[in-house]
Amino acid sequence: MSIKSEAIWAPSPSTTRGQPTPISADPKGERLAYANNKSIFLRSIDNPSASTQYSGHTTATTVARFSPSGYYVASGDVSGTVRVWDCVGEGATKGEYHIIGGKINDLAWDGDSARIIAVGDGKEKYGHCITADSGNSVGEISGHSSQINSVSIRQHRPLRAMTGSDDTSLVFYHGAPFKFNTSIRKHQRFIYGVAFSPDGSSVVSVGADKQIFLYDGKTGEPKAEVGAGEHKGSIFGLSWSKDSRKFVTSSADQTIKIWDAEAGKSIQTWRMGEEGRVSIPDHQVGVVWPQGRSDGLIISLNLNGDLTYLSEGEASPRKVIHGHQKNITAMATSDTRESKPTLVTGSSDGRICNWDVPTGTGDYIDGEGHTNYVSSIVAAPRGIYSVGWDDSLRSMDASAKVFTGSAASTDGQPKGVAVTFDGLTVVTTHKSLQTFKDGQKQKEVQFKNTSPTTITADDYLVAVACDDGSLLILDPKTLETKRKVDPLGSMISALSLSPDGRHLAAGCSNGKISVFATSNWEIAISRWSSHTARVTSISWNKGGTHAVSGGLDTNVFVWSVKKPGMRVGKPNAHKDGVNGVAWVDDSTVASVGGDAAVKLWKVEALS
Numbered sequence: 001m002s003i004k005s006e007a008i009w010a011p012s013p014s015t016t017r018g019q020p021t022p023i024s025a026d027p028k029g030e031r032l033a034y035a036n037n038k039s040i041f042l043r044s045i046d047n048p049s050a051s052t053q054y055s056g057h058t059t060a061t062t063v064a065r066f067s068p069s070g071y072y073v074a075s076g077d078v079s080g081t082v083r084v085w086d087c088v089g090e091g092a093t094k095g096e097y098h099i100i101g102g103k104i105n106d107l108a109w110d111g112d113s114a115r116i117i118a119v120g121d122g123k124e125k126y127g128h129c130i131t132a133d134s135g136n137s138v139g140e141i142s143g144h145s146s147q148i149n150s151v152s153i154r155q156h157r158p159l160r161a162m163t164g165s166d167d168t169s170l171v172f173y174h175g176a177p178f179k180f181n182t183s184i185r186k187h188q189r190f191i192y193g194v195a196f197s198p199d200g201s202s203v204v205s206v207g208a209d210k211q212i213f214l215y216d217g218k219t220g221e222p223k224a225e226v227g228a229g230e231h232k233g234s235i236f237g238l239s240w241s242k243d244s245r246k247f248v249t250s251s252a253d254q255t256i257k258i259w260d261a262e263a264g265k266s267i268q269t270w271r272m273g274e275e276g277r278v279s280i281p282d283h284q285v286g287v288v289w290p291q292g293r294s295d296g297l298i299i300s301l302n303l304n305g306d307l308t309y310l311s312e313g314e315a316s317p318r319k320v321i322h323g324h325q326k327n328i329t330a331m332a333t334s335d336t337r338e339s340k341p342t343l344v345t346g347s348s349d350g351r352i353c354n355w356d357v358p359t360g361t362g363d364y365i366d367g368e369g370h371t372n373y374v375s376s377i378v379a380a381p382r383g384i385y386s387v388g389w390d391d392s393l394r395s396m397d398a399s400a401k402v403f404t405g406s407a408a409s410t411d412g413q414p415k416g417v418a419v420t421f422d423g424l425t426v427v428t429t430h431k432s433l434q435t436f437k438d439g440q441k442q443k444e445v446q447f448k449n450t451s452p453t454t455i456t457a458d459d460y461l462v463a464v465a466c467d468d469g470s471l472l473i474l475d476p477k478t479l480e481t482k483r484k485v486d487p488l489g490s491m492i493s494a495l496s497l498s499p500d501g502r503h504l505a506a507g508c509s510n511g512k513i514s515v516f517a518t519s520n521w522e523i524a525i526s527r528w529s530s531h532t533a534r535v536t537s538i539s540w541n542k543g544g545t546h547a548v549s550g551g552l553d554t555n556v557f558v559w560s561v562k563k564p565g566m567r568v569g570k571p572n573a574h575k576d577g578v579n580g581v582a583w584v585d586d587s588t589v590a591s592v593g594g595d596a597a598v599k600l601w602k603v604e605a606l607s
Helices: none
Strands: 001-009 031-036 040-044 051-055 062-067 072-077 079-088 091-098 104-109 115-120 127-131 137-140 147-155 157-166 169-177 179-184 189-196 202-207 212-216 220-227 236-239 248-251 256-259 265-271 284-288 296-302 307-311 317-323 327-333 343-347 351-356 359-365 372-378 383-388 390-397 401-410 414-419 425-430 432-436 439-448 452-457 462-466 470-475 483-487 494-496 504-509 515-516 522-528 537-540 544-550 555-559 567-570 578-585 588-593 598-604
Touching: 001 127, 001 236, 001 567, 031 072, 031 169, 031 588, 040 062, 040 072, 072 104, 072 115, 079 189, 079 588, 115 137, 115 147, 127 470, 137 169, 137 179, 157 189, 157 202, 169 470, 189 236, 202 236, 236 296, 248 284, 248 296, 327 522, 343 372, 343 383, 343 578, 359 390, 383 414, 390 578, 401 439, 425 452, 432 452, 452 494, 462 494, 494 537, 504 522, 504 537, 504 544, 515 544, 544 578, 544 588
Parallel strands: 104 147, 147 189, 236 284, 327 372, 327 578, 414 452, 537 578
Antiparallel strands: 001 598, 031 040, 031 062, 040 051, 062 072, 072 079, 079 091, 104 115, 115 127, 127 137, 147 157, 157 169, 169 179, 189 202, 202 212, 212 220, 236 248, 248 256, 256 265, 284 296, 296 307, 307 317, 327 343, 343 351, 351 359, 372 383, 383 390, 390 401, 414 425, 425 432, 432 439, 452 462, 462 470, 470 483, 494 504, 504 515, 515 522, 537 544, 544 555, 555 567, 578 588, 588 598
């Protein structure tokens, strides 16, 4: 057997309310670079389901920028570290440099792809200029008294740079090496964005005071205020067109505007969300106008993480890319009439997405969903069911991408959900076992001296694991205990019944998986023990001949029933651990985890 990566469906960029979110496009206009959790994702613009992941950072990432050459990416994180890495080959790290004693807010390359200025919220200084290949100092970023939010470098000689800060001032630098030249005070509040035009003739600044100012690119002299009073909210995003005649801004007033730099007037406006209705998720917190394209494409980012594709001259968005922003905590596969099933995933912020496997596109499940951590999702012929830490059970229709019916209260924090073939939904909470039919509670069994941890079910049995290590086998109709299996020596954290009902796989917190024969409840396989941390998920293929598992050790393993000693694994499948695994078809496995990405793996030569 062998396992190799087939696809990475990238998450949406991480965003924070009231703060700009930088997104970058490569010089050819083919890929986007952005930060999510502890990773950087490079995502194809024309085929968003194709992406690569860089996971070299050890803390939450904040910004990523392509070099003008297109061969490297520089990325920063909350610890003040900047990493320079190869974005064409295998993603090898070229350099790691500690810049400041706090979060990196933005960074910029010079036109030679040789120097980088990184800025942010430091303790002794708020930014620094270094060489990309060695990290040597090539300038001093000074003149600010508060964190710097944005930086831009003129791409032509003579080299110039500008920074914008929370202290409401702009600082203009001459280089290289970069030195303080002058301080400019035009804004009344925080400055969120600065950008030199591609030809270096102008530089623009935007901020929380809803104002836009234009300056001379060589001297830094103020030239004009642009569009006074046009934006009604803080301006977070700024990007130039490749001809240096226009630039685009994005704002908390839910609008994206294209400006004529010479005339100082808005020439096109898009407003996101319902007309006349304030929508916080539709705050536009970032924007990029990719160079190297001839279709006038503009990509805007909202607070919800959605990437909206806009075209100059067109009134409506071309498309909107959805996805998760937070740790994906649960996953299930839903069989449809298509050649491959769809995937349904839930995350720690309550968001549930439906993924079309052939195309890799994700959509939100519409309707009133969960408001908190999604702890478990299960698919059944009659629908898909999910439970969350808002203490509710919800059902959904994957094909229609909507929640169905009303939420059912679980009277406690749910740990797991399972469905019997006759449509009975079984939910475990921290204190009880409950059954539901058509959204109505049928029965409840209280646990006094122990607490359920996970559950699985079919038409003939319900298997419940408890935190004392025991495994209870219940009758699905009466919920009476038919058998109590001896404890395995460690708490069971994942359960999965094979489709033919012959085997029950139990994964434990110590990383071992035991497979029981349901005919006599003896351990049939005890050699599945390659995980080094808690097993979080187990899934069987349709034939019941192989199982896949994921754990907090970041690994995914595929196991064989006939040859228990044979297994193939994928280490570091997900940064911060694997939370869910599932078979998509007989040769493809899907996994989700702490990096908020959905990944597909091709398993070959199953034996």
